[in-house]
Amino acid sequence: EAQVTQNPRYLITVTGKKLTVTCSQNMNHEYMSWYRQDPGLGLRQIYYSMNVEVTDKGDVPEGYKVSRKEKRNFPLILESPSPNQTSLYFCASSFPTSGRAKGSYNEQFFGPGTRLTVL
């Protein structure tokens, strides 16, 4: 089954304790992305990756790191979590578009979400 998986689904941790949220997709997608969802703010992009070893900042990258060593995996790393990073996190993936008009893009497939609480 084609899917995006995230682990863990739920995590409660304490301030300053490094954590990693894993994301894996089995659709051979080049593009992967991380979002956080907060009430009243919709989804905001943290980081994205156009391909292996190619990553870039989204709208809210502070306090986060990512890596893309393999095509299928895109882990999100919080080196020193703080309470303001308590949120619902989504990983997504898609094929990029080549040769299309600027502004067009394929839809993204989302993982089930990871609910993180930082005390």
Add this chain to the structure above:
Amino acid sequence: AQSVTQLDSHVSVSEGTPVLLRCNYSSSYSPSLFWYVQHPNKGLQLLLKYTSAATLVKGINGFEAEFKKSETSFHLTKPSAHMSDAAEYFCVVSVGGSQGNLIFGKGTKLSVKP
């Protein structure tokens, strides 16, 4: 700069009545536009997308949306609401090009009364 505005944070309808969820966008060039749905405690599912083909786009579960360039709108509609439509809906615009960024609206929560 690209942006998307969902005009209502909450919409309440009765079962069997029409649904209208409003979305306006701002984009420097021809955008790709999407509607996603999120049911409680679930991930996001694509409802429909507009990518410069037909301006009236049909999606899953009887939803459709019309791209109106003159009004910079991409409103989501459904002729008859069902209880299972109760969810949060997100209008999304793509930045596109090499960046691949998506800009999400803040969401509209749809309630359906029996």
